Amino acid sequence: MDEDVWLRNYEGETWEFLNNxxxxxxxxxxxxxxxxxxxxxxxxxxxxxxLDRTESGDLIDSESGGLFFSVDSIQxxxxxxxxxxxxxxxxVDQGVFLxxxxxxSYEGDTGxxxxxxxxxxxxxxxxxxxxxxxxxxxxxxxxYVPQSSMGTFAGKPKCSLxxxxxxFYTGKWFTRIDEYKTSSRGxxxxxxxxxxxxxxxxxxxxxxxxxxxxxxEWARVAxxxxxxxxxxxxxxxxxxxxxxxxxxxxxxxxxxRHRVYAEASIMDIALLNPYGCLFFNVCN
Numbered sequence: 513m514d515e516d517v518w519l520r521n522y523e524g525e526t527w528e529f530l531n532n533x534x535x536x537x538x539x540x541x542x543x544x545x546x547x548x549x550x551x552x553x554x555x556x557x558x559x560x561x562x563l564d565r566t567e568s569g570d571l572i573d574s575e576s577g578g579l580f581f582s583v584d585s586i587q588x589x590x591x592x593x594x595x596x597x598x599x600x601x602x603x604v605d606q607g608v609f610l611x612x613x614x615x616x617s618y619e620g621d622t623g624x625x626x627x628x629x630x631x632x633x634x635x636x637x638x639x640x641x642x643x644x645x646x647x648x649x650x651x652x653x654x655x656y657v658p659q660s661s662m663g664t665f666a667g668k669p670k671c672s673l674x675x676x677x678x679x680f681y682t683g684k685w686f687t688r689i690d691e692y693k694t695s696s697r698g699x700x701x702x703x704x705x706x707x708x709x710x711x712x713x714x715x716x717x718x719x720x721x722x723x724x725x726x727x728x729e730w731a732r733v734a735x736x737x738x739x740x741x742x743x744x745x746x747x748x749x750x751x752x753x754x755x756x757x758x759x760x761x762x763x764x765x766x767x768x769r770h771r772v773y774a775e776a777s778i779m780d781i782a783l784l785n786p787y788g789c790l791f792f793n794v795c796n
C-alpha cells in the first residue's frame with residue numbers, strides 16, 4: 513500500500529481510503545469489534561484489510577506491517593519543501609551565498625527612490641548542544657551589501673532586508689508577532705508548535721540585528737543573531753532569506769504580511785517568491 517494513505521471511519525459503518533488531497537481512492541463497509549476493524553468492498557463483499565488494535569489504540573495490518581494511527585488532519589509523508597520543489601540551496605558554515613533583489617534602500621518617510629539590489633548572506637553556527645531532549649542552537653547570519661546595490665539619495669536612506677524561519681516538513685512560517693510571544697524564556701522569545709509524523713514539539717526563538725555602514729568594500733553589513741530551542745528529534749528548521757517586491761507599494765504590503773499570513777505555509781504568502789529565496793537548514 514502507498515504510504516500516503518489515510519483511513520476515514522464514518523460512525524463505525526463505512527470507510528474510505530484518502531490521499532493527501534483528501535480525495536477518496538477506495539471505500540466500502542466495515543465491521544468493528546474489540547480486536548480491531550475489518551474492511552470490506554461494498555460491491556463484492558471481499559475483505560480488503562484486517563486491522564488489529566494495538567495496546568496503544570492504533571491499528572496495524574498484520575500482513576504488511578502497516579500502521580494506522582489517529583491524526584487531527586491529513587498530512588503528506590512527503591515534506592512540504594520537497595513536494596513544492598523548494599531546494600535547500602545554501603549551507604551553514606560554507607561561506608557566502610548570493611541573494612538577488614534581497615536588499616532595498618529608499619527614503620524613509622515616502623519610499624521615494626526605492627531601489628532593489630543584490631546582497632550576500634553567510635550563516636555560521638556558534639553553538640549546538642542537546643540536553644534533556646531539548647536542542648539549543650545559536651547561529652549568526654551576516655548580510656553583505658555591495659555599493660552597487662545602494663540607491664542614490666541626498667540624505668541617509670532607510671535599508672531593508674528580510675529573513676524568516678520556516679518548517680521544512682509543513683512549510684509553516686514561524687511568525688514573529690506578539691501573539692506568539694508566549695515563551696517563558698523571555699519577553700522577546702517567540703513560541704510555535706511543530707508536528708510531523710505523529711510527533712509534536714515546541715520551537716522557541718529570539719533574534720536581534722546590528723547594522724554597520726561603510727565596512728571595507730561593503731556599503732552595509734547587517735548581522736543577525738538567532739537563538740533557538742527545539743525538540744531533539746526535530747531537524748527541519750529552515751532559515752530563509754527572501755527577495756523583496758519590485759515596488760515600494762508591494763514592499764509596504766509585504767512588510768505587513770504577518771497581519772494576514774501568520775503561520776501560513778510559505779507558498780501561500782502573497783508577494784513572496786519562494787523560488788528566489790536562499791534556504792539554510794540550521795539543524796545540519
